[in-house]
Amino acid sequence: MRRFFLSQAKTCLDQSRRQHHKTRRVLSLLPSLSSPVPVPVSPLSRFLSSTSEMSGSDSTSSLPVTLDSINPKVLKCEYAVRGEIVNIAQKLQEDLKTNKDAYPFDEIIYCNIGNPQSLGQLPIKFFREVLALCDHTSLLDESETHGLFSTDSIDRAWKILDQIPGRATGAYSHSQGIKGLRDTIAAGIEARDGFPADPNDIFLTDGASPAVHMMMQLLISSEKDGILCPIPQYPLYSASIALHGGSLVPYYLDEATGWGLEISDLKKQLDEARAKGITVRALVVINPGNPTGQVLAEENQRDIAKFCKEEGLVLLADEVYQENVYVPDKKFHSFKKVARSLGYGEKDIALVSFQSVSKGYYGECGKRGGYMEVTGFTSDVREQIYKMASVNLCSNISGQILASLVMSPPKPGDETYDSYIAERDGILSSMAKRAKTLEDALNNLEGVTCNRAEGAMYLFPRINLPQKAIEAAEAAKTAPDAFYCKRLLNATGVVVVPGSGFGQVPGTWHFRCTILPQEDKIPAIVNRLTEFHKSFMDEFRD
């Protein structure tokens, strides 16, 4: 164990006081390797090298672009959710096709990413009907269509087409998204929160990721600009902060209290960063939590909103799991609702809420739909955000339509209402069941503790690794949790992400595992995991 997250984060903060440097040394915020080698040769690089004519860094070619000459911010950026272990898994999957007998499993199960439909979850029928009708609008003129599509999907498609200038679903829209769809989304937010929402505050985006990048690009000028992020965090944030050259200011979630968020810790980290000359510009809160699965209590949210107001921080609220709450004692409250309930208006708090069509019960990851609701910014700053959106013209229209549908699903009385509710509740109750089964199984493993999955799509168990395993990982130049996850993959075909990809308290080890494999696969996963863990412990127990 040599270089861990806390020291990394501190190094990063310290460095911000120094001159920007361009050496090849990579100071990764979230290293998955303890080796000082800057950019590890991953299986992907081997894979790419195998293609015809491709030249490696060691070649004698005179190509103009080298690792030394590219933007060092790109080198610094890490994204473990699709990192080294996933690359190994993809290679294994390829090899499995021809070499089935070589492995103790017959398929790779991707628990590394919240991608429900890749694991067999079916799309919500109503949503897909509307999308198909909007894609191929001449279907609406055919009588056979009534036999193939529900009445309310036809009605909704017409309503949406009427909101699109010239009914042109193939045209660039307004840079913020089609106005009529933003009206629908604003109405959905109002219905959810009980407070007004303005369609002019909505920016539709290709999933939530580009919206997060846009805000980071706006707020970060240099490494003197800091963003408070939870640790553990979803690595989009660390990646985006690294790409935009800012400083990630960490605050720790407390595992012992179910990943609790203490305002006193926030304040301490803020003050420390300020003392180092960092201007902290925003606070990222992920609720329900990713990778940690907790759902914030409303009172805690009120304290967070007050803190942001008092300290002059933009509150970046990642609320993409707002529909994913699995326990009866917790409920999702949007930060906008919480702030408005405190009496905070447009002039009191700058708040950005991110939402996505990729999560919830719909899980439409491939559609890349999402939005951010931007409140509490002056009109001149808003104009700059509009300009940034304009440079990319608009987000994809199917994603825009889907974002309006998830914020305005079928209502009682609609033809598809009952079947829609059955689909939705079936998916959500199954997710809750799967979360509980996996949580229990993990808690039954020797040296493993796992907090309750109150929401989101993940479990983030802590593994107390024996010293011998830690030493074996060191010898293999791998972080101990990555060592464990690679062993797990090779033994079971189950892909999870090491905790070091999300950040964790130094000396603790975790992994993130989604709850998304279909129910009939869960018993086998539990068995394989249990067996693997037992043999791992047998091998390394101190």
Added chain:
Amino acid sequence: MRRFFLSQAKTCLDQSRRQHHKTRRVLSLLPSLSSPVPVPVSPLSRFLSSTSEMSGSDSTSSLPVTLDSINPKVLKCEYAVRGEIVNIAQKLQEDLKTNKDAYPFDEIIYCNIGNPQSLGQLPIKFFREVLALCDHTSLLDESETHGLFSTDSIDRAWKILDQIPGRATGAYSHSQGIKGLRDTIAAGIEARDGFPADPNDIFLTDGASPAVHMMMQLLISSEKDGILCPIPQYPLYSASIALHGGSLVPYYLDEATGWGLEISDLKKQLDEARAKGITVRALVVINPGNPTGQVLAEENQRDIAKFCKEEGLVLLADEVYQENVYVPDKKFHSFKKVARSLGYGEKDIALVSFQSVSKGYYGECGKRGGYMEVTGFTSDVREQIYKMASVNLCSNISGQILASLVMSPPKPGDETYDSYIAERDGILSSMAKRAKTLEDALNNLEGVTCNRAEGAMYLFPRINLPQKAIEAAEAAKTAPDAFYCKRLLNATGVVVVPGSGFGQVPGTWHFRCTILPQEDKIPAIVNRLTEFHKSFMDEFRD
């Protein structure tokens, strides 16, 4: 006339030698205003201010984000295609709904942007059939579907679904895009060029814009990194270079020779930039040209490829208008084909080709599909590009599917082949006709000269403005071409973009006008334009 593009570009180059500064002064690369006021209050800001509670910069609110505190690179970025004049147009359009009699026109005609379907162009039926079937896959199991869809669209949908793991069109794909679709695209490139293409070189993106940003992010570390761009250029490039903090190194296209590209000018600009301490990393070539509409001769392309190889520049080839060539004496050749014809392989030239589903005869702007073909990069740099793509997970699947369709449309013998060809040729020949009509009309105007629209979707006429008009523009604190374009909008409802948004030789004035209004609208546009121009000249003629 005070501050024009050339001096701006020089200022920009000079500045790169100085320290990065954070004052509020905005050094716009492509200013549309000669006023020193940094960020003009546009009609949009007035529009936004009118929404409830919104606070302007002059308010006394204590909101944390101000123009002074945001990333100055964002302030610096300009994107005229959706800039001030479009904002005025949107306001007029809104006002027209209730106030029809107040204007001498009854609709706004958007000739500011290459957005064909917004002006009535119909989508290609086969493409939309396939998309609808892939969106709502259970249609494929219904017998009625055969009455509603062509046999080859059903076959193609099955083929595509079989290429998607689990047939899950709602899942995140591989970060570069679905492998089977990349196979199809690579085959399409091979068929087009007669040289091999590797599916592992393809990165599918949400339109071409994010691909351009990705390359700029990779190549630009600071203002010491320069990108050679044509002037006039499509302002995505200047915007992206500004956002990533690099230096735009201009090279001028020669209007007198039909927007010719002289290698000697390239060399001169390169040497000048280098003498100023700029490391020039890439050359952007837009072919067919945007906004200038020229199609490069193959010999010229060979010289460009040689130049890039010799000078160690990445060739960023914007080839999104590859299907849009309207004159029999010109033909599109991809830079990859040209480079390979010269015998240049992977180790000789770094070349990125951008393609989009938004242009061509298909014009599917709202689908946000596109790709870049990345060749001549070492495997370790490629891994960094892959990582950047991974942070955003993947591009939207409908856009990916469409990108495969445009690179592999129906073939002879397919059920829809004849109707597809009729649609395609109808659109392209009509575009050619519209281009010629508008070009002739513009050349008939007093003091206006317009080069031939050989390709792309634009005309970029030069307007020789009378001194009195230039003085009136100065008095109105507006660039003379913006002054002309605003007058044109107010008199006719036709929206065009001032040449200052693209860059132009100092002291010359232009505007960009698309050729996209449907044929039945062209005579009226010609009449209105002719009438307006006459009265403008009558008012200001020296």
